[in-house]
Amino acid sequence: MxxxxxxxxxxxxxxxxxxxxxxxxxxxxxxxxxxxxxxxxxxxSFKKKGNLINPTYAKESKVCREIENSGILDCLPNEAALLFNVDTKLxxxxxxxxxxxxxxxxxxxxxxxxxxxxxxxxxxxxxxxxxxxxxxxxxxxxxxxxxxxxxxxxxxxxxxxxxxxxxxxxxxxxxxxxxxxxxxxxxxxxxxxxxxxxxxxxxxxxxxxxxxxxxxxxxxxxxxxxxxx
Incomplete structure (x- = not known):
């Protein structure tokens, strides 16, 4: 296998x-x-009032949006992949x-x-x-x-x-x-x-x-x- x-x-x-x-x-x-x-x-991840909360994913999404809005991605080749290593400060x-x-x-x-x-x-x-x-x-x-x-x-x-x-x-x-x-x-x-x-x-x-x-x-x-x- x-x-x-x-x-x-x-x-x-x-x-x-x-x-x-x-x-x-x-x-x-x-x-x-x-x-x-x-x-x-x-x-x-943890659940709060029935909702699933993940501070790390939330921070990754925030950083991703900031990078997309900056226009930096336009300078990268199409096959480029980004890996985020964020600090939640928690x-x-x-x-x-x-x-x-x-x-x-x-x-x-x-x-x-x-x-x-x-x-x-x-x-x-x-x-x-x-x-x-x-x-x-x-x-x-x-x-x-x-x-x-x-x-x-x-x-x-x-x-x-x-x-x-x-x-x-x-x-x-x-x-x-x-x-x-x-x-x-x-x-x-x-x-x-x-x-x-x-x-x-x-x-x-x-x-x-x-x-x-x-x-x-x-x-x-x-x-x-x-x-x-």
Missing amino acids: FESIYIKDNWKKWNDNSSESDPPPDFYSDEFEMMMEVMRVDDH PTDKDHNYKFYTNSFARIVKKHSEHIEMYRNNHKNYRLIFFIFDESSAYFEVPNKETMKINRNVGTTIQGKAHFYFLDSTLLENILKYDIDYVIWYAPFKLVNTNNGVFDLPKAVIYDVKHFNLKPIIYKDDQMMSTEL
Whole structure:
């Protein structure tokens, strides 16, 4: 399954079906008898009075409008792509929040899972892949979150247990309970700096969902902090 996507010649055998006028899911391959639905999750979004709020996306949209209005884009070639790295000026716990993360993960995966029957009807007997683009930061579990908030200073080392997101029981339950064959979980921004250098977490994890046999880890919501302090 992985090689059908990762190897360039194999990827050419996939059909991009992601426009709004196309029947879901986003991609399918008759050659490999597979289909794939793509989604993105983050740790910024939260609901307020029934509305979904995302300060980072709002700031990105504001910056994008400013650039468009400036006329700078007219000087760039058509194939140019812009990547925005904005600063919301929010404190860490309101910018990267573990509860926002787990809620976003559950909400997004559930939303796409509601169409699984449609995916399978559109492509009979094809194996179904969920590709999750995880934009969240890395996290760690600390002994006392409130103490850490008060005592942290630039250059201070904070003791904590690394968050193995790919084994987090709260996140995994939102994958394992649905009729999915494979999950590709891509999380490129999970960077952990330690006093012994950078601790590398996997950038991508792949699950054969129906044969999953690893032991999940239970993390305590009220002790989780982003490493982007």
